[in-house]
Amino acid sequence: MALSFVGCNDDDLKPTGITTKDDSDDDTNTNTEHTIPTYSDDYSPIASWADRGDWNLANVHDPSVVFDGTYYYMYTTDASYGNAHDGHGHFLYRRSKDLVNWEFRGLAMSETPAWVKDTLNNLRADVGLDPIANPSYGHWAPVVRKVGNKYRMYYSIVVDNFIGNGLFNTLANFDNTWSEHAFIGLMETSDLASNQWEDKGMVVHSVSDKGTDWSRTSYDSDWNGYFYFNAIDPTFQETPEGKQYLIYGSWHSGIACVELDPTTGKPFTYSGVADKGQRIATRVKSGYWSRWQGSEGPEIMYNEETGYYYLFLAYDGLDVPYNTRVCRATNIEGPYYGIDGANVTEGADCFPVITHPYKFNDHTGWVGFAHNAVFQNEETGDWFYASQARLPKDVAGINVSNAIMMGHVRKIRWTQDGWPVVMPERYTNAPDDLIEAEDLVGTWEHITLNYQYAVQQESVSLILNSSNEASGALAGNWSFDSDKNILTIGSTQLCVEREVDWEANPRKVTLIYSGLSDSGVSLWGKKTK
Structure with missing residues (x-):
């Protein structure tokens, strides 16, 4: 059943162009019209919901960026410093005309769709489990793409209850079972500015090849994951031939790729494990294959100039070690190879690393720097990388500094050999005067x-x-x-x-x-x- 969502628009909020004219006398400052952002990387003083009009790129996590002909729209995970957005809907979004000044617009989903609970409890009933009356939801990692004359949002909803007893995921409730399914759903709109979305229901859910063996021996040391593919972190790509694919996955056994029916935006068939897709990337850990591996957040794009599909992956934990890798293939279904020629589809570590925790002088530097979007300015041909980056832990004077999640938009350049490299500073549309x-x-x-x-x-x-x-x-x-x-x-x-x-x-x-x-x-x- 299709449901309509009217998201939370903040039309009354002022634009967040917190910038100043560049009046430096440095000899590289030749364009006096260029403005330099002056907002602080520590946005904790303006983190409250009442100050959301000043957020700009504050509280960005797992972004997806799409252009509607006038604005770039950025949609992100339910995450904010101090959970300031709680109670206002799901999937924060903002928009910008220049990729520098971003206007916070609200949230794109007003409430969790009813199909998630219904589908969850139908799956539980099929294996003899009692229904969960009040599931605990996490709303994660939407991706938005223009497909034909509509915009599709593929979004993730994770159910964080134990499979066995159905209770919330805490050590006190642990019953030696894994936590429940995750789901990827689909919403559509013809007008991003309206923020009115029609929900189309489930696309895929987490799938296991273990039947009813959902046992876990330890809450914090057994990593032999129950699910084979984890239905989270979707991304979408349409090939030049018109085929459409959903790529998704987080930890567990790796990254899945499933072909979609272009009419529905969902898989052609959906019954067994094979219908959930084929694995196109996995990670070998310490010389053996693991069902619980630190890779997630796939992003995929096709570069017609090089003829390759590029698969970007987030490696390791998201708080500090998060880093971005990239591999490529001539076929969207793989196999994908790293710059060292190793086969990532078969479990090789993915290289090169294109973002990583780092520190220039005179700043705390950034960590937790991955789960990216890649997009292109259709007019100029320029490519861009967007992701969150976090301040390090225990920065003096900032409470829970590692929870500061600033959105970074950076330009991508391409090497002679056709590999993307991310620029070391955030994009401000600086003057492109001749460099000698x-x-x-x-x-x-x-x-x-x-x-x-x-x-x-x-x-x-x-x-x-x-x-x-x-x-x-x-x-x-x-x-x-x-x-x-x-x-x-x-x-x-x-x-x-x-x-x-x-x-x-x-x-x-x-x-x-x-x-x-x-x-x-x-x-x-x-x-x-």
Whole structure:
């Protein structure tokens, strides 16, 4: 049965363009019309619901971004500092014309659809379990895509009760069973601005190959997950041939890919385990295959210039170690390979790492930096990466600092070999004036994004001198291609952009780079002097 949802619009809220004119006398600031954001990365003073008009990119978690011809709309998980949004609906959303200033609009779903509870209890009845009168829900990770003349939102709802006794998931209630199903549903609208969605019901639910063996020996040390595919973290892709696919999965056994009926947006058939999709990515942990593995948040896109499908994955726990990986395939159903040639579909670790906990000087740095959206500006052709990033734990003066979830929108550039690299500073639409070789001469901070679990990679010094010699973090002769904005140091090519130095006080426009080393490790840098 289709249900209509009228979400919570905040039409009376003021836009969140908290910016200032760039009046720096730095020689890279050549566009006087460019504005530099001045909002604080610590948004705890404006975290209350009453201050939501000032949030801009505060309280962003698991974003999805779609363009309606006028605005970019961003939809996110039910998460906010102090749970300020509680009681106002589900799936926070905001919009922007420039990807810099975002207007908070409210929540897209007014209440949990009734089909979730009905379907859950029908599944329980099928295996002889009592119904759960008041399920505990989590609302997670929506993805929104334009399909034809409508917009589809695939969303996740997790039921956090134990399978056996149906009680809420706490240690005190633990009955040696796993927690219950997760579900992916579908809503549609023809007008994002209206925030009026028609719910189309279930698309997939978590599936197990263990029958009624949902036993768990320990609450916190048995990771032999009951479910094979976890119905959470959906993403969607339509191929150039017109086939449509849902890609989803979080922890458990890996990432699933299922073909959809373009008419309904749901699988063609839905009965056995095979109808829930085939596995296109999984993670080997410590040399053995695990049913409980730290990978989730798939995002998929097709780049017609390279001819590859790119699968982005979030690795590890979301609080601190979260990092973003990418692999690619010539067929959406795989197999997917990393930059090292290893087969991610068969369980190889995915490389390269393109975001990772990091720290430039004069700032706490960022952690928990993954579960991304990838989208393209259709007019300019520019590609963008959006995700949350968190402040580290125990930052002085900020209560529960690791719960600060700031949305980051960053530009993507592409290497000669067709791999995406994410820029090291957030996007502000900085001036694209010609960059010349002499502009690069000076002192830089350089970060090598080597993978280390829950460790922030910190910056070291790099000097580019006027004799075209590099020293410090990278050594060798350097040159610059001003037509392609490519800096080459030795054999390493780095994509250069003009962007804001967010760590400077006051913030100012500078030069930044991102690239991959010869061994496929991400390299970030920004000019400081």
